[in-house]
Amino acid sequence: MxxxxxxxxxxxxxxxxxxxxGTLFRIxxxxxxVTTGQFRMVADLAEKFGAGYVNITNRANLxxxxxxxxxxxxVLHLLxxxxxxxxxxxxxxxxxxxGSPTAGIDSxxxxxxxxxxxxxxxxxxxxxxxxxxxxxxxxxxxxxxxLKVCDRPNDIILxxxxxxxxxxxxxxxxxxxxxxxxxxxxxxxxxxxxxGAIAKVYxxxxxxxxxxxxxxxxxxxxxxxxxxxxxxxxxxxxxxxSHFSYPLRRLPHLPTISPPHPHLTRYLHxxxxxxxxxxxxxxxxxxxxxxxxxxxxxGLADIAQGYGSxxxxxxxxxxxxxxxxxxQYIHEVKSKIENLNLHWSxxxxxxxxxxxxxxxxxxxxxxxTKNHALKLAEYLDQRVTLNQxxxxxxxxxxxxxxxxxxxxxxxxGVSEDKYQVYVGDSDHESKFGRxxxxxxxxxxxxxxxxxxxxxxxxxxxxxxxxxxxxxxxHSIAELQRMVEGDGEV
Ligand code: SF4
Numbered sequence: 173m174x175x176x177x178x179x180x181x182x183x184x185x186x187x188x189x190x191x192x193x194g195t196l197f198r199i200x201x202x203x204x205x206v207t208t209g210q211f212r213m214v215a216d217l218a219e220k221f222g223a224g225y226v227n228i229t230n231r232a233n234l235x236x237x238x239x240x241x242x243x244x245x246x247v248l249h250l251l252x253x254x255x256x257x258x259x260x261x262x263x264x265x266x267x268x269x270x271g272s273p274t275a276g277i278d279s280x281x282x283x284x285x286x287x288x289x290x291x292x293x294x295x296x297x298x299x300x301x302x303x304x305x306x307x308x309x310x311x312x313x314x315x316x317x318x319l320k321v322c323d324r325p326n327d328i329i330l331x332x333x334x335x336x337x338x339x340x341x342x343x344x345x346x347x348x349x350x351x352x353x354x355x356x357x358x359x360x361x362x363x364x365x366x367x368g369a370i371a372k373v374y375x376x377x378x379x380x381x382x383x384x385x386x387x388x389x390x391x392x393x394x395x396x397x398x399x400x401x402x403x404x405x406x407x408x409x410x411x412x413x414s415h416f417s418y419p420l421r422r423l424p425h426l427p428t429i430s431p432p433h434p435h436l437t438r439y440l441h442x443x444x445x446x447x448x449x450x451x452x453x454x455x456x457x458x459x460x461x462x463x464x465x466x467x468x469x470x471g472l473a474d475i476a477q478g479y480g481s482x483x484x485x486x487x488x489x490x491x492x493x494x495x496x497x498x499x500q501y502i503h504e505v506k507s508k509i510e511n512l513n514l515h516w517s518x519x520x521x522x523x524x525x526x527x528x529x530x531x532x533x534x535x536x537x538x539x540x541t542k543n544h545a546l547k548l549a550e551y552l553d554q555r556v557t558l559n560q561x562x563x564x565x566x567x568x569x570x571x572x573x574x575x576x577x578x579x580x581x582x583x584x585g586v587s588e589d590k591y592q593v594y595v596g597d598s599d600h601e602s603k604f605g606r607x608x609x610x611x612x613x614x615x616x617x618x619x620x621x622x623x624x625x626x627x628x629x630x631x632x633x634x635x636x637x638x639x640x641x642x643x644x645x646h647s648i649a650e651l652q653r654m655v656e657g658d659g660e661v
Contacts, residue, residue, distance in 0.1 A: 537568025
C-alpha cells in the first residue's frame with residue numbers, strides 16, 4: 173500500500189505537492205525541536221526517497237524534495253510512531269506551531285513555551301473536525317525572550333507579557349496586511365481552549381459562508397483573516413467567547429509590544445550564546461539557503477548526541493541550534509561543525525542569504541534563484557569581509573515566499589536571467605525597497621553587488637549602520653554615482 177498523493181497548495185506529509193523538481197513532502201516539527209533519532213530518520217528518508225538532502229523551511233519544518241518514488245504506508249506509520257506525523261492524516265497539512273527556538277534556554281524569556289506548544293500541537297493533530305481548515309492556518313507562541321517569533325506571519329499569535337507578578341499570553345490575530353491587538357490576555361492553561369474556540373468559529377464560518385467570503389475563487393480554502401474581515405473583529409471575538417461560561421480577560425489599553433527589529437532577530441541566534449543554565453551554551457549554525465545534506469544531518473546529530481542533550485532546534489530563519497553544550501567543549505564542537513562544511517558566523521555572506529525555490533522548484537519563477545544565490549555568495553565570500561550581516565534576498569516572482577519583510581538588497585527575477593536590484597526600505601512604488609538597477613543579467617550581478625557592498629563598507633556612518641539604513645540615507649542617483657565610481661557623496 174502506498175501513500176496517496178493529493179496535490180495541495182501547502183504540502184504536508186500525507187499530502188504531497190508536485191514541484192518542478194519532483195514531489196515535495198513536509199514534516200511538521202512543533203516548535204522546531206527534533207530529537208537526534210527523529211532527525212536521523214528524516215535523513216534516511218531523504219536518502220532513500222529524495223535526492224539526499226532536506227530543506228529547513230521558514231516555519232521550521234523539514235522538507236524532503238525531489239521525491240520520485242512513493243513513500244509506503246509502513247514508513248508513514250513509523251513516522252507517526254516516533255511523533256513526526258499526525259495520528260490523523262486529515263489534519264497533517266495544517267501548519268506547524270511556531271515557537272522561539274530558544275524556549276527554555278533563553279535567560280530573558282518570561283515563560284518556557286515548550287509544553288504549551290506540545291499541547292496545542294496535540295489538540296490540532298487530534299481533531300479531525302479541523303481538517304477542512306485552510307492549510308495556511310498557523311499559530312505562533314512567543315515566550316517574551318530575546319529571540320522573538322511574534323512578528324512572524326501567523327494567523328494566531330500568543331505573546332507572553334508580564335503584568336504585575338503574573339505572566340499572560342496576549343492574543344493577536346492576523347488581518348492579512350496587519351495584526352489586531354485583541355486586548356485579550358490568557359493564562360497559560362486557557363490558551364488551548366481559546367485557540368480551539370477560535371478554530372471552531374473560523375471553521376463554522378469558512379464552511380457555511382464560504383460562498384460569501386470567497387466568491388471569486390471557490391476552490392480555495394477560506395483564510396482566518398477573511399472570516400475576520402467578513403464578520404468584524406468584535407463579532408468574531410463574541411462568538412469565540414460564547415464557547416466559555418465566563419468572559420475572557422481583556423485589557424483594552426495593553427502597553428504596546430514593539431515588534432522586534434527583523435534585522436536583529438534574524439541573526440541574533442547565530443554563533444555561541446550562553447544559556448540560562450549555568451555553564452551551558454547554544455550554537456546557532458548557519459545552513460546556506462536552509463539546505464542540509466544527509467551526511468551533514470548525521471554529523472549534526474552526532475554532535476547533539478555526543479555534546480548536547482540529544483535534540484536539535486530548527487529556526488524559522490532556516491538555521492539550526494545545537495543546545496546544551498558544556499562551555500568547555502565549545503571549541504571542539506566548532507571544529508566539528510567546520511568539518512561538516514558549515515559555520516556559525518552571522519557575518520558571512522551565506523548567513524543572511526535568502527532565496528525562494530526558484531525555477532528548479534516553482535513554475536512561477538522567472539530565474540534560477542537558488543543556484544544564482546549560491547554562485548553570488550561563492551563570489552562574494554572570496555572578496556568581501558563584513559562585520560555585520562547583509563541580508564540579500566533572491567525572489568523568483570513578486571510573491572516573495574521566502575522572506576516577507578524588507579531586506580538590505582532584494583533581487584527580483586524578471587526574465588530568464590535578469591534581475592531588478594532593490595535596496596533599503598520599501599517605498600510607495602515597491603514593497604522590495606527602492607529600485608537601484610533594472611534588468612541586470614545575472615552574469616553582471618556578482619561584480620555589481622560587490623561594488624555596492626564596498627561602497628557601503630567604506631562610506632557607512634558607523635560600523636553598526638546596516639546596508640539598508642545606509643541606502644535609506646541616500647537618493648538613488650547618489651547611490652548610483654557612488655557605485656559607478658564617478659562621484660564622492
Ligand atoms: S516567490 Fe514566486 S517564484 Fe519564488 S517560490 Fe514563491 S511563487 Fe515561486
